[in-house]
Amino acid sequence: MTWRPRLADGTAPVLVVLAVLLVALAVTGPAYAEPAGYLALLKRAAPLVLLAIGQYFVIASGGFDLSVGSLVTAEVVIAARLVEGDDANTAWVIALLLCFGVLVGLVNGLITTKLLVPSFIVTLGMLLVLDGAVFLWTGGAPRGALSPSFRVFGRGGFDVPVLGQVPWSVLVLLAALVGAALFMRGGTGRTLLAVGDNDTAVRLAGGRVDLLRVVAFVLSGLLAAVAAILLAGFAGVSAQVGTGLEFRAITAVVLGGVVLGGGRGSVVAAAAGALTLEALFSLLNLLGVSGALETAVQGLIIIAAVAYAARGGGSRRVLRPRRSDPVTP
Template identity: 85%
Template sequence: MNSRLKWRPRLTDGTAPVLVVLAVLLVALAFAGPAYSEPAGYLALLKRAAPLVILAIGQYLVIVSGGFDLSVGSLVTAEVVIAARLINGDDGNTVWVVALLLGFGVLVGLVNGLITTRLLVPSFIVTLGMLLVLDGAVFLWTGGAPRGALSESFRVPGRGSLEIPVLGQVPWSVLILLVVLVGAVLFMRGGTGRTLIAVGDNENAVRLAGGRVDRLRLLAFVSSGLLAALAAILLAGFAGVSAQVGRGLEFRAITAVVLGGVLLGGGRGSVVAAAAGALSLEALFSLLKLVGVSGALESAVQGVIIIAAVAYAAHGAGLRQKLRIRKPAPALP
């Protein structure tokens, strides 16, 4: 059985539909706009989507283990505001500030995770509280308008490109995204990743199998915080400083994950599909812009998608079960 070597979309994981959706959107883009007549257009799309895809990967880790992370949007804002203030336009500050930003992301994830696992507060509430705390702190600190400025070197990962033979100019953010995605796929395929999904499915069974459920959950929150910090760095480089930069990103990431067929409540779904969900969402917004739909409609569209995706998942599960009834089961090889 070599299926462990190949990733293949599986109906039972709910991964197949999102790939179809993504393919349709990408083809539609080619028809809708001249910018997508060559690879550069798609590369630009990937670059725009990179922060959201990275956030979605972090969100996936939390959701699949049975939680939610609503704090990532305001964490992104906080990170960007902190970066501008501390760097203050000086290239010499870039390196230590990046390290500090990543550390701050880990810290927020750690607090989220510890309160969820030790104090047994549902993660929905913990991270909602964290969202408000971070929002308030940013407002208090900036008084509404962020101060300081980013350095040129800080903005390179978000908007710079690397000259790669054959491929030409490849954005740094796309390369970073690839590294994160490959890392996440390898992690999810390994024993710890599989156990993380099992935690979302039945944490009792994992605990009684000798697993450290709390540590695994903590790991998910910390990863989500760290990835949010990374997304913030890319986003700041790409879009610059504002106190609204992260607004609503938590729901966008959750929408992406759900669109990827990941079960809310945990226990089912693939990280590739979650990433594809994020990319689909970004592609959809690009398409809507191209055909002239108002940007104001984005959140409405997102609302419809999240409801439809969950409804499809619920309905689909029933349908799949019906199809399974008494199929003859041959013995295992």
């Protein structure tokens, strides 16, 4: 019998919500009367969308990655310390940051698959390790400075007729999204979804389950590194720059209709979920709603998404074992 993953897109609902929010922004905020307002929204949302894409790979394969927020903070702190405001250091430091992101993802993936430690615990431990290392290194006050050529990725752009200046971060975001969508349309991406849905069936069909899960964590770490580069250029250096981003990324993914537990969802929907979340917070800010409400909104979205899936509204019950799944190969 040939194993075929049962795919569920779920992109349409989140796109409808996103469209409504964009219209609401245009009505509420004068800045959104021009394309520049929406480009600025994409620029702010780019790091979160990249994190959501990376989180999607891990969640779709049946895991979690709670380390990405701390990884972003560590990357920004390392960048400032090594660049020291010198443009000559930009290229090799960026290469180092990307390698560090891949390394963290690789460690997360190997411990999860080879030592059989739940990904929630592994990445929670990595979060604490990175937080502790950053605090020990900086004492809570990062040193160093980013060079102008480093910050151009998060702040700079290029001119396009009619649209005006398009940020480089938007171009990076589009390239990552297209690459992720093409990856998920291929055989490896479809098998990755199948792993999250029923890893036993994939093993029986000859699939390399452990390798695919490691790849998911590596991609998450790599995209977190890219997000850190963009966020550092946009927001500057801080020891709290990545705080809470892991939960925002998870919220964005479930808002996009991706089922916690794996096997369901679209990477485009996950990215749209991140943009929807950023648009929602921008609208709340324009309406004068306290920023403290953001955390509550994220929590409500996660609870509602899990409850919806557990009651059968999603295509998989994430909180209960499925009797149809074989216990042993």
